[in-house]
Amino acid sequence: MQSIPTTFIHIDLGQRSYPIALGSGVIAMLGTSLSLPVGTAAVIVSNATVAPLYVSRLIASISATYSQIQTVVLPDGEAHKNWATLNLIFDALLRQGCDRKTVLYALGGGVIGDMTGFAAACYMRGVPFVQVPTTLLAQVDSSVGGKTAINHPLGKNMIGAFYQPQLVVCDLDTLDTLPARELAAGLAEVIKYGPIADMELFAWLEAHMDALVARERGALAHVVKRSCEIKAAVVGADEREAGLRAILNFGHTFGHAIEAGMGYGVWLHGEGVAAGMVMAAHLSQRLGLVDGSFVERLTRLIERAGLPTRGPVLDAQDNAGRYLELMRVDKKAEGGEIRFVLIDGPGKAVMRAAPDALVREVIDQCCAS
Structure with missing residues (x-):
């Protein structure tokens, strides 16, 4: 499989600016070649499909940066992009005593990215988060730009916030496992x-x-x-x-x-x-x-x-x-x-x-x- 060198795209939003890192094996570069948000702890939010494939790889990459790393595994699918599932993230953050120096990592597709970003926007009125999109749709669209939301039975993405990540990591290797x-x-x-x-x-x-x-x-x-x-x-x-x-x-x-x-x-x-x-x-x-x-x-x-x-x-x-x-x-x-x-x-x-x-x-x- 062809290896793609890492390139960077800059999102210019003044103080909310951030880079998109794109290439092969970029997850492994976190904490070494890529600068990560400062924090004492990290919480990785993923789903039941993606977590077994990539959580261990992400933990290994960021473990030198954070003294504590926890994982929250949500059910997979658009049907779970709702208040009940969002509260699973808040439940975990509160149980673990997470504070404003906790960094959230969204590891998955658009649903995970949207919900993790919305949780980051709301928890303690805002904690930093990183997008690690593992689907093509998330890499080309939903992980970039700071739109975060959950669905309502009457309308899609009607409850949410604009909240920018501090880094987007598009690892092309993750597309190999995409259905x-x-x-x-x-x-x-x-x-x-x-x-x-x-x-x-x-x-x-x-x-x-x-x-x-x-x-x-x-x-x-x-x-x-x-x-x-x-x-x-x-x-x-x-x-x-x-x-x-x-x-x-x-x-x-x-x-x-x-x-x-x-x-x-x-x-x-x-x-x-x-x-x-x-x-x-x-x-x-x-x-x-x-x-x-x-x-x-x-x-x-x-x-x-x-x-x-x-x-x-x-x-x-x-x-x-x-x-x-x-x-x-x-x-x-x-x-x-x-x-x-x-x-x-x-x-x-x-x-x-x-x-x-x-x-x-x-x-x-x-x-x-």
Whole structure:
């Protein structure tokens, strides 16, 4: 397997700035080549799937830095991204007498990263944390930028905080153990960067999708690095999603409705985003922002990644109505009006509303029958 040298990407947020370390075997570099947050103790938060694979490796790497290291192992899956599971982290921190000199390490995918970051934001009103993402989706998206949250039965990621990590560690070796479905889900978040910001990346993905699906290390390194660079630029310009950062949610308004409507965990986040991007592209076309050839090009690329291009039926009686109901519980909605991230010409995104009747037509067109 090709070894990728470590590179660094800087997230420029003034006093909250931090590096992303990307390469092969980066976890083993912690505490030696990489500077870690100062603290007396560390708590590693992981899940039942990832912990047996990587906890011992992480402990060995940071053991010289912290006098005490504890591990909290949570159940795996989006279905557990809730208050009950979050409280398991707080229970452990309180039982162990953790103070503000405790550093949390999020070892896992997006669910672990989101919950650990939210716990770090809340515990004693803020303790430092480090993201160690082990999925492609987390490495290219959710671990970067400081969005932390849990789900509510009525809406995804509706309870959370903006809270930046002090370091993000993207070890490409962890992608070797990623199930094929999870790899594909991560590719959805990679694909989204093309239509909203970088059509050169989009063309590169069209030429190299087979290599990505085959887990060629050089190809994976390229897309993780480029995705992080794009997200770093956007987050640096708009940390708290006052405007520009919302473009990173391309496909997510539809996708979050799918996740909530199906029950969290039935569809993976990236699968919902994939079908959501197709819907958003069709809506963009109907509004005259892109042509049909672009929509077809995006749909083909998503399909080649092994991702769904049609949304599920959430309600047999009024499917579009159910989608609209769920999409109104969205952080981008304003006064009950749904605002979509649309493609205003390839490589450029725009936030705007659309008539319900038009959205209904798109949903009817793009959902499985």
